[in-house]
Structures are given as C-alpha cells and as structure tokens.
Amino acid sequence: MVVAHPRxxxxxxxxxxxxxxxxxxxxxxxxxxELGALSRAVSAGADLLAQGACSGNIYVIHxxxxxxxxxxxxxxxxxxxxxLPGDMIGMYGEDGGASFGAQALTPLIAxxxxxxxxxxxxxxxxxxxxxxxxxxxxxxxxxxxxLTSLGRRxxxxxxxxxxxxxxxxxRTRIAPEPGxxxxxPLTQAHLADALGLTPVHINRMLxxxxxxxxxxxxxxxxxxxxxxxxxxxxxxEREVNFPGVGARRPLGNDGVAQFGTG
Amino acid sequence: MVVAHPRxxxxxxxxxxxxxxxxxxxxxxxxxxELGALSRAVSAGADLLAQGACSGNIYVIHxxxxxxxxxxxxxxxxxxxxxLPGDMIGMYGEDGGASFGAQALTPLIAxxxxxxxxxxxxxxxxxxxxxxxxxxxxxxxxxxxxLTSLGRRxxxxxxxxxxxxxxxxxRTRIAPEPGxxxxxPLTQAHLADALGLTPVHINRMLxxxxxxxxxxxxxxxxxxxxxxxxxxxxxxEREVNFPGVGARRPLGNDGVAQFGTG
DNA sequence: CGAAGAGTTGATCCAAGTCAAACGTTGTGG
DNA sequence: CCACAACGTTTGACTTGGATCAACTCTTCG
Numbered sequence: 001m002v003v004a005h006p007r008x009x010x011x012x013x014x015x016x017x018x019x020x021x022x023x024x025x026x027x028x029x030x031x032x033x034e035l036g037a038l039s040r041a042v043s044a045g046a047d048l049l050a051q052g053a054c055s056g057n058i059y060v061i062h063x064x065x066x067x068x069x070x071x072x073x074x075x076x077x078x079x080x081x082x083x084l085p086g087d088m089i090g091m092y093g094e095d096g097g098a099s100f101g102a103q104a105l106t107p108l109i110a111x112x113x114x115x116x117x118x119x120x121x122x123x124x125x126x127x128x129x130x131x132x133x134x135x136x137x138x139x140x141x142x143x144x145x146x147l148t149s150l151g152r153r154x155x156x157x158x159x160x161x162x163x164x165x166x167x168x169x170x171r172t173r174i175a176p177e178p179g180x181x182x183x184x185p186l187t188q189a190h191l192a193d194a195l196g197l198t199p200v201h202i203n204r205m206l207x208x209x210x211x212x213x214x215x216x217x218x219x220x221x222x223x224x225x226x227x228x229x230x231x232x233x234x235x236x237e238r239e240v241n242f243p244g245v246g247a248r249r250p251l252g253n254d255g256v257a258q259f260g261t262g
Numbered sequence: 263m264v265v266a267h268p269r270x271x272x273x274x275x276x277x278x279x280x281x282x283x284x285x286x287x288x289x290x291x292x293x294x295x296e297l298g299a300l301s302r303a304v305s306a307g308a309d310l311l312a313q314g315a316c317s318g319n320i321y322v323i324h325x326x327x328x329x330x331x332x333x334x335x336x337x338x339x340x341x342x343x344x345x346l347p348g349d350m351i352g353m354y355g356e357d358g359g360a361s362f363g364a365q366a367l368t369p370l371i372a373x374x375x376x377x378x379x380x381x382x383x384x385x386x387x388x389x390x391x392x393x394x395x396x397x398x399x400x401x402x403x404x405x406x407x408x409l410t411s412l413g414r415r416x417x418x419x420x421x422x423x424x425x426x427x428x429x430x431x432x433r434t435r436i437a438p439e440p441g442x443x444x445x446x447p448l449t450q451a452h453l454a455d456a457l458g459l460t461p462v463h464i465n466r467m468l469x470x471x472x473x474x475x476x477x478x479x480x481x482x483x484x485x486x487x488x489x490x491x492x493x494x495x496x497x498x499e500r501e502v503n504f505p506g507v508g509a510r511r512p513l514g515n516d517g518v519a520q521f522g523t524g
Numbered sequence: 525c526g527a528a529g530a531g532t533t534g535a536t537c538c539a540a541g542t543c544a545a546a547c548g549t550t551g552t553g554g
Numbered sequence: 555c556c557a558c559a560a561c562g563t564t565t566g567a568c569t570t571g572g573a574t575c576a577a578c579t580c581t582t583c584g
Binding site: 126 | 309329332334335336338339340342343353354355357358361362381384385386387388389391392394395396397399400401402403406407408409410412413414415455456457458497498499500503505506510
C-alpha cells in the first residue's frame, strides 16, 4: 500500500548518498529543498506508480529497489528497468495514463516531485534541465544495451550480462557490503520478465553458472566468484563495457575490487 | 562515404518540415541558426557515425532514413532505432568511442551540431535544454516499447507492431504520399536485425500478413490494407497506443486517413 | 548480359517453452 | 512454537517457435 511518509520529505538531503549521481546533484540549495520536499514510502510488492494512472509526478528513488514494467493486455509482463537509489521515472508525459508502471521490490522510499514544480525549477535553471537530459541519455544507453540482450544474446549471455550490470550498479548506488557480494532482492521470475525468458529457463542458466563456480546466489544475495568468467559468459571478449552505467574496464584482472572504482 | 555538404548548413531552417517536431522547434532565431549551421550528406549504406568513433557531435536527421545499431564482437547486429527526419542522436557521451553506430538507409542529410556548441546554447536557454529532455523521454518510451516487443511478443506480433509504428511515424515526419502508402527503405534483413529474428523468418511473417490481405509490401513500398487487422496482429485489443510516438487512437474505424491526424 | 543483392521456399534442428510434480523457505496466526 | 499456506526454487519429460541450411528465383543496375 502507498503510505504517506511520516514526515514529508526525506530526512536530510545533505546526507543523501546518491545525491551526486542523480538530478539533485545539479540543484542549488533552494532547488534541492523543493525537490526533496515530498516523499512516499511504499511497501515491497506494491506499485509506486500503476500503469495507466495519471500521477503527474516525477519520482526519484531514495532507498530500496523497484522495477519499471509494461503489462500487455493478456498478462504478459516485460520489466524495462531495475530502479536503484538515484534512479528517476516519470519524465515521459502521461496523457491518457502512464504507459509504464513501477513496482517496489523492497520497502521503498521515493522523493515525489510534481512535474509542474520540476518544470518551473528547470525553466529557471538550465543546469538542472541539462543534468536531466544527461541522466536520460544514460538511461537510454542502458535501455539500448538491454534491447541488444533481448534481440541478439542467448539466454546464458543475457543472464550473465544482467547480473554483471546489477552487481556493478548496486555497488555504485548502495553502501557497499563486506565481501564481493550484493543484496539482490529479485526472484527468478523477475529476472525472467526482464530478460524475456521463462522462470524455469532462468533457473537452469543460474544453476549452470553456479555449477561452474562463476557465481553464488542464494537467499537474495549474489556473490560474483569469478568476474572474468562472468564477463566472458556475458559475451565480453576484450573489456567490460556498460554504456549507461558509466563502467568500462579491461578484462584480465582477478578479484572484484576494481568494480566501482574505475 | 561521408561527404561534406556542398554548402554548409541546410538550405533554409524556416522551411524545414520537421522543425517543430525536433530540438530546433524550441530554439530562437539565433540558436536555430547555430544549430543548422553545419550539415553533412551521407550516401545510402554508409555510416553517419561509426560505432567506436569519437565524433563529438550531435546529429539531427534532416532528410532520409537511418538506423542506430549496436554491433557485437562476433558480428551479430541489433538495430536499436530507426531514425527519421527530426530524430536526433549523439546526446550520450562518447568517452572511449560511441557505444552505438548510425547507418544511412537512404541518401541522408543530417545537421551536425558540435556537442560543446549545443551545451553552450542550452546553458543559456533552459527552453532548449527542456525540449531536449522531452525528446529524449519520447525516445526512451519508444525504446521501452521496442524492448517489450523483443521480450514478450511473438514474431508475428513484432513484425505487425513495427510496421504499424513505422507507418505512423513516417506519416508524421515525411511529406505524405498519395494513397495509404509509405516508402519503407528497409530490407527484410533490417527488419530482422531490429526485431531479433532471422531474415528467413521475417519473410515468412510478411508473406502471411500479405496472404491475409493485411498489408502489401513490394519494392520498398508499404501499403496498409487493413489497419485494424494489423493492429490486432500487433496485439492491440482495444486501442492503438504508441508511447513515444505520441499516437493513441481507438480501434474500430476502417481506412487509414485517421493516421497522422490524431 | 551478367553479377550481386534481395526475396522465397522447403527440410531439418535446437534453444527455450510448457507442463507437471516435488521440495525449500518464509511468514503468520492459532 | 508449531502447522500450514503461500510463494519461490528445482527437476524431468516433452513440445514448439524460430533458427539453420540449402537451394532457387526475382530485381536491379552497371
């Protein structure tokens, strides 16, 4: 259920760990205050934004995971993007209702910015508008990378590619955890809906990667045991390159420490 | 081959038929002049922008068709987007080379805007920056629609969906032709690379649609004989809805005249 | 005319889907 | 604290949509 946050607005924009990576990084103090003025808490599994709804808002993820999805009329679902802290949705107009929905995957806190308010701020601050364009360009590149996966990569490559991307993104957006692990709050059905496969087939690909000692994945935790093998399985032959994540590093070093520092 | 346009800049921005639909629509006279100052002609089949190149430019298609693509290391190709007059590429940074390439499908004229010049203009003109964000949001929505096709639609649905989208987009971007036809300068191999299928299978789907009297497609001309059947084949059950194209119309009227006038 | 590219067709194969049945985990309420 | 329900994962047997392979034909254009 959607619940009003006990106190409107996130507690403290100055301490926000994703501020520099998101739209607020380009906002002066006054604008930042307006952007962070409202927030909403959503429980895991509930919709932050229902497909077809007219919310009139932009949402910036503050804490937790969500996914952007499209539902077809017969119930098939495509997950378009996983949303991490700092990610933004709602820039696309909603005449006739939002084309895409967003569902919380964990308990979620999102900053709520009425679209009109954002436009007013941005009309006076070119830096804000440009920053938004830059973020959208990153999203677009990420969407294209995803598109290539669905169109031209095998099931195994898709799974490896997505795990690598999520591992990398989570490391840069969420306070790092001890060891080369991340919390991955997704079911195999989520991976299936993101990758255009069935949960059964996702399961087989994951088991294979586990059997080969490439990853460990249990109880919502992902550990990348062999980053190079995972990159190879994802189809990277020379270097790891994630347009839209801002990540590019040569292959050939072992260990995981390089991730997030390039 | 890439050839310098005989006279730098397109002949006349005032007469540009896509001006209002693209970035230039938000530009004052001075900015418009700077945006249209340089252009480049590219012959059919040549790259406007090679994947991996560092051009430092934004390109706005002025005349002709192109496609944005990603090439995998083993030669597999994914077409990410078909570019029509008014479409823009190159907003995403190119540190280490462009992640995606763009190839002309017909003789092409594109306006060339050095990225630094655009940023300078946009820093002084919030309207320009906002317009860019709006266009990118449209592109993003279109990319998501494409993503859903590759992930969750059958081959037949994908083909019908893409034809409908291209038919609709071409009608709004290119001077309309007599009859319910458009020029579609694509080979079946292009459709295959866009839809994640093989040319052989594209051929079978097209033949089926032709045999059912839904479309006619010969010699680079597409005629939509039965728009409702095509919409149904694309998976639309109630209304045609193209996020990112700005098109939404109810099903149930015959004829094609409604397209492009909504 | 002849060569290269694009479209067409049939035969066969295989990656991923479907179906079905356990088995594990998690959370909840009695 | 246990029992049970709901949900997620695993596994095997079988099917299928689309790929692959291999001709052959039709256009286009120099």
